[in-house]
Amino acid sequence: MSTVSSFALERAIDRHPPITTPGESIKSALIQMQTAASSYILVAQAGNKFASLLTERDLLNIIVNSRHSSDISLAAVMPAEVITSHIDQITDLLTARLLLRQHKIRHLPLVSDQGCIEGVITYDNLSRLLNPIDLLRLRHVEEVMTSQVIWAPPHTSLTELSNLMASHRVSCIVIGEASPMLGCIRPIGVVTEPHIIHLWMQGANFDHTQAQDLINGSFRCILTTDSLWYAHKLMTTDGTRRLVVVGTDGFLAGVVTQSSLFQSVEPDEAQLTLKTLTNIIDEHTVDLSQANQKLERTIQERKRAKAALQQQIARERLVNRITQNIRQSLELTSILTTAVDEVSAFFQAGRTLIYRIVDEERPAGEIIAEAGSAVAGNGAPTASPLGPALAQLDMDFYASGRVHSVPDLEADDRSSQKTRFLAAHGIRSVLIAPILVKQNLWGLLLLSQEEPRRWERSEIKLFEQITAQIGLAIQQAVLYSQLEIANQKLLNQANTDELTQLSNRRHFSHCLAKEWKRLQREQQPLSVILCDVDHFKLYNDTYGHQAGDDCLKAVAQALKQPVKRPADETARYGGEEFVIVLPNTPLEGAQHVAEQIRLQVQGLNIPHRSSKTSDCVTLSLGVACCIPNSKSSPEELVKTADMALYAAKESGRNRWASESHAPQLQA
Incomplete structure (x- = not known):
């Protein structure tokens, strides 16, 4: 397990959980x-030996059964069998998550070989650490909410509420007012397990206390169309693990819990094993949300690695100064030029x-950065035959990581071919160290003098440290460049329809809004063409969905032929619908393009x-044009094109209609 993964796992473990003994009373355990x-407490025997675990749900069941007073010892009520795990068996957060889901538990005690308590992993901690932000932003509450909700009217007593929770095995009851005419529920509050336990501790009369007594004005709901990320933020802000979901009419639609947010993410989407940037680049074709999460975690890993590296470098002031200058840029040429100047x-x-x-x-190789007497006034290396001479060196020697130092070539290596090559270029003493990138020989760093030098x-040790830092800087620069490419590919994936390889609707909306603002300033026309494949459902029913997909691909390619200007945008609008944005195009020009598209298909x-x-296969098209202004909107322009498309369909299809012209049958 990597150091970073170990760190993430350690953050999920509560090393100091609340612990009590079997002889303590229920009341004492609740106070603790x-x-x-x-939401839980561990029960331990002598020597910190694990005995049992009590949760809020266990205590609720005790309250409902009413068989015990609060002064009875935990030994009489604590569960006999509790799922535990040896601490060495939990290798990462995913393993812990799978165990929690497999056994349908929210708390997992960790024990040692001797059965002693080492800590606890809770569902809440995992939920906090395995937080796929981008995925939650893209998904809606209605996708994961529980629509089977247990509810009760405001006059329901605490006794009845407790029995409902215990019998249905739920952690909350929605309090609502029924609408007899509509058969719907309008929620006004929520009663949870902690509410029941807290009132029981205070000695409340369960038969005479009603649900409406617990409801305050701070209750708020979430819409079915809200994002999971918004639900997550509300839960964090309000300090709750559940939210009531309503439709746009305000009636009860379901409940979304912290658990449902957590369980909506597949294991590979929440993978915590932090990989290197190279692995991220190799896997950039996976789901966009998962890739973004991995990139975010990798950035955090690189920040931590950078901080650790800077601490290590700080121990050696000279290496720190050289390394800091090297690391100021991720552009390879700048890195290497800075390195040779500093050295x-x-x-x-x-x-x-x-x-x-x-x-x-x-x-073979080349000199790509140079400083000293062989450098021209503009900082570039002068033409030098030293490159071929360096190609004669024994690269296997340097590939092993060894440094070669010669104080006086004439005295030490006079007979070698290497000496003759170097001496011919005025080199008397030399220090050569390998630059290794991922343990592979990338190149050499060479210092030379025209006179002997011991x-x-x-100096040799410092030279090795510097070349190691140069190798790291090169690796980072290469990975940064690859990361830029990967990010661009991810951006293209986010803006591209997977089937047709045209822009998707989201990117179309972005382009339309951008062109609307630009043309509003310039007071130039903006046209939109909305297209629909005629009788496409019949086509799918007749030839099958695979043939339908092939048909849409062919139509998409045909749409791109008449649309050639850089600012024009062709996108898949949805299903068998396509849309074209034509900036700086009057209505007549858009009509001409529409006819060319129709003929092309x-x-x-x-x-x-x-x-x-x-x-x-034919197309029906709707054409709309306007000069953008502050009293209108891009959406209205699209709506006008849609109305024109409807007119074209009503007039027999395989034709176009426009905003100011009646539908025209095309030859």
Whole structure:
């Protein structure tokens, strides 16, 4: 398990849970739970040996049964069998989540080999850590809410409410007023398990206390069309684990709980194993929401890694200064240029260069950054035959991570071919270290002097540290570049219809709004064409859905032919409907484009024997145009195009109609 995964798992474990002994009373246990603001309490024997677990639901059942007073010991009422797990068996948050879902529990005690309490993993902690933000923003409450809701009228007593909770095994009862004429419920409040337990502790008379006595003015509901992210924020703000869901008419539609939000996410969507940026890039084609979550977690991991790295670098001031300058940019050329400048200045070398291996077979390479006497006035390396000389070096030697230092080439390596090559270029002493990226030899960092120089052990050690940092900087720059590409691909996926590869409706709305604002300023015309494949349902019924998909793909390609300007946008509007945005296009121009599209689709000659219009697939089109102004809106323009499309269909299909013209039959 990775260090980051271990850290995430540790955050989910409550290492200091509320603990009591079997001899303590129920009342004492309740007071301890309330003091700790906990929904549970552990029961331990001597030596911190785990004995049992009591939750709010267990206590509610005790209250309903009314067989015990609050002074009786926990030993008489605590469950005999409780699901536990050895702490070493929980390797990550996903394992814990699966155990909670498998056993339908909200609390999982963790024990050691000796059965001693090590901590507790709770559903609430997992819900907080496994929080797929983007997915919750995209989904609606009605997708996960429980529509089978137990409700009661305001005059229901606490005794009846307690029995309802226990018999239906629910944690809350919705209090509502019934509408006899409509047969619907208008919610006015909620009574939960903690409410019942709190009143029982206060000695309330359950038979004479009614639900309406517990309702206050702070009760609020959530709509079925609200996002799960909004529901999550309300639960966090209000400090509750459930919300009542109503329709637009204000009547009861269901209940959404923290558990339902959590369970709506598939395990792979909430995967907590933090992968490297390379793995994220390899998996960028998965569901957009899941990828965004992984990227967010990876960013957090990189921030933590950066902080840890900076602490380590801070121990060596010289390495810190060089490394900080290297890490100021993720652009590779800037990184390497900064590196050679800093190294050359610090070591006062005659020549400093970075040699990159571009061909591992020969191997061959090139000098891509250089400082010192061989550098031109503009900072670029001058033409030098030193590159071919470096290609003669033994790259296997450097691939093992070894550093080569020679204080005097003429004295130490006079007979070697390497010495002759380097000496021919005025190099007398040299220090060469490998630049490793992911344990692979990427290139070399070379310092040279025209006179002998004794390389101190501390200098060689510092040189190794610097090359390690350069390797890390290169890796980050490459991954950053790949991440930019992956983000662009993800953005394209978010804006593209998967079937037709046209823009989707969301991207169309964005483009239309942008062009509306621009053309409103310029007071230029904006046209919209709304298209619909004629009798497409009959086509699907006749040829099957796969053929229907192929038909839509062909139509989509045909739509793009007449729409050629960069600012024009063609999108799938939904089902068999398509839409085209034509900025700076008057009505006559849009009508011409509509006719070209109609002919283009008809020219595909896709057989449609069930069509009531033609023996092949055809389009009906609605054209609308206006000069945007503050008194109108893009939605009204689309609505006008839709009305024109309706007119074209009513007039026989396979034609277009426009805002100011009657439907016209096309030849």
